[in-house]
Amino acid sequence: MQVPRIIHGEYRVVDARLRGRIDACGALVGARDWDDPLQVDDLIDTAVVPGLHVLNPPGPLLEADLHYHVFLPLTILLELVDTGRAPPEVEQEVFDTSLTTPWGTLGLLAPANRMWLFAPERHRPFLQAASAFWPTLDAEGARYTVGSATGAPLWSIGSNLKYVLANLGVPAPTLASPLPPGGPASLLPVT
């Protein structure tokens, strides 16, 4: 999977680097302005560069090593919107743009970004993107973490995919069971 290079590294460094780039790039008006600080053209391959995909703000177990802090860009953006430092319209634009890449969708899968999915009208588009990118995301293997030093497969940890599926009517025991071959969307009740 290709991800922006800027999100890989030691947490404090990545956080400072991202926030510094955001400040340097000036006012955020639209989703395109968000691409600049993220340097979306400078990607690295997760198959080559080691590290876990961190889905929550890391504690001491994950702070010191080099990992992919995939949750962070969207966490910062929402912080900017909620504190009036970015216009509210940017949020929906960035949401839509995030659904066009595996790493953007993974950012939305992070429990730290559950707020992004409070609005029910975002559930279906999100599920569609998550299902489409699922083979890529699942192929990363046991590299996902919500805080543990030991990585796990994405389906085995709490993520916003399960949050959305539960809100679309999938029972909790089904979400706690192994994912069927049909992928996430196959779990939806037939209507």
Place this chain on the structure above:
Amino acid sequence: MPMPDMLKAAEELRTRGGLDNFITLYRVYEVTQKVLVTARVPAALYTVRWSHSDAGTSSSVEMQLVSEKLNDLDPGELTILFAYLNKAHPNAAKALRMAEGQAALAEAKTGPEMTVTAHVPAGAGMGAHATLPSIGPGKWNLPGEMDPGLYIGIEAHNAIALVYDEAHPGDKTFYNTIEMSTILRAAARAGQVKTPDALTEKETGLKPDITNLTKHHLYEIKPVDQRALGRAEMKMYLAMFRAAGVPMVPGPTDEDGTMGAFPAPDGVFLWQSPEPGVIIYRYRKGSLVPELVYDEATATEAAGERWRYVLKPEQKAIAVGAVSVGAMLIIAILLIPVGA
């Protein structure tokens, strides 16, 4: 004396090199005179000591002692102490978590040995060679030269949050490393915050263990010996949420995901909620291997697709777990200290 002034006085005492001696004297006085000093004094003294110590220097005995004191504090004063600790010591949260994990490791050595007995109802269809799945051990994956106490403390919080989340996948939940500022913004988006500026900047940096904004339930997680501290912290967060207008309550003791067993590094975590808003855990090396005992009672449940572990109420110490195995049996599991 107001708490901020007490903290100042304790700081002054420390600067003059007398804090440790004063704490020792206070404890001797309390024990020999059998006079209980008000909780506020030792709480302030220990807070200052922790704020200048390396992470993890407090013993589990000391933590237990202090947690009893903190439990008597007014939530507002407890908030002052935690905010002070976070400001004075950037690694305060880490230090507290390490002390927790060390307490759990100490208890694992001195606490009761645990075993699991599975009572299989007659007619449940279990053959003589059938076995129940065991739980743990997980992989020992200590990062670098990290203190094992810190490692165990954090992994326990992760495990409990993971199991709670699995039981509440559709809820607006936040765990362990999410700051109050973020949770309050989430609550605001959910239309639950009435006074978003009620908290100070320092307070918004604190991190409750389990916040469920859908059910309005709050839990603090602690090792079994720090239950009182868990209660005190839970009350503190409750006061903070209520100040912001979020109607949180201590989570009930029978909520799904608040009792269980889960693989831990080189062992297993076992937890339960003995009182509203507090989850206590134990750590044990090895694995939980259920021991089957055939019951004469008649099975009452129809066939299904999962094991279900049911704990007898008087044992209450462990494990509701679920593992898909293709056939439903209702099995009562007793987790008992060996030799009890």
